[in-house]
Amino acid sequence: MTDFRLTPAVADAFPDTLVALVTADGLRCREPWPRTVAALEDLERRLADGTWQPADETDPLIEAWHTAYRSFGTNPRRVRPSVDALGRRFAKKGTLPRVNPAVDAYNAVSVRYGLPAGAFDLDHVTGGVEIRRADGTETFTPLGEPGTVENPRPGEIVYADTTGALTRHWNHRDAHRTRVTEDSGHVVFVLETLHAPRDGHLLKAAAEELRGLLAPHCEQTAVDHLGPAEPLVTV
Secondary structure, eight states, rough: OOEEOOHHHHHHHHHEEEEEEEESSSSTSSSSOOHEEEEEHHHHEEEEHOOOOOOTSSSHHHHHHHHHHHTTOOOTSSSSSHHHHHHHHHHHHHSOOOSSSHHHHHHHHHHHTOOEEEEOOOOEEEEEEEEOOSSSSSOOOTTTTTTTTTTOOOEEEEESSSSBBEETTTTEEBSSSOOTTTOOOOEEEEEEESOOHHHHHHHHHHHHHHHHHHGGGSSEEEEEEETTBBBBEEO
């Protein structure tokens, strides 16, 4: 079991934060995931025929994250929130990346709902996970760059376990150590909003859609919500 905690400093600065934690146990990423393939292809088809566009920085969903990034000293046009970067790439290329079924599932849900999404292989997480301000001593190895070591800036918001930072700039990029691969069996997927009163219904719908994509390919799923009213959740 792994504790996830929203620290008081983050809750006070962003009091309407709500995080959905979608846990999948016994995940099977080496089998076909036809519903996820269909979800990706549907989004690509709708983008191509002009009936849908991913949210961009003019959308309140993305604008809120840009404002948050600036508050802790990050320029969101140079270092973009994950959903913003994914949507821009999708709009330019016309296709979503294919990584593995689990990653493809949360990417599809992220861009469809305009919400940042990520995931951690819980078998590679040490101790509990906190959403907190970095003190600058944490180490971070970016996804896909196993030979690189960075240090978040003091005050930057990160997910961190007892070994180091699991994200940079809140949700800009995940760590290589806890990446989700085809062999990951115990994974928590994360969806986030900064405006629960306005967008909480979107977050809950997105979490249930992601759970529906995962459920046929794992032994068990669960959805929990983390926020100032419930700052500690065990998954």
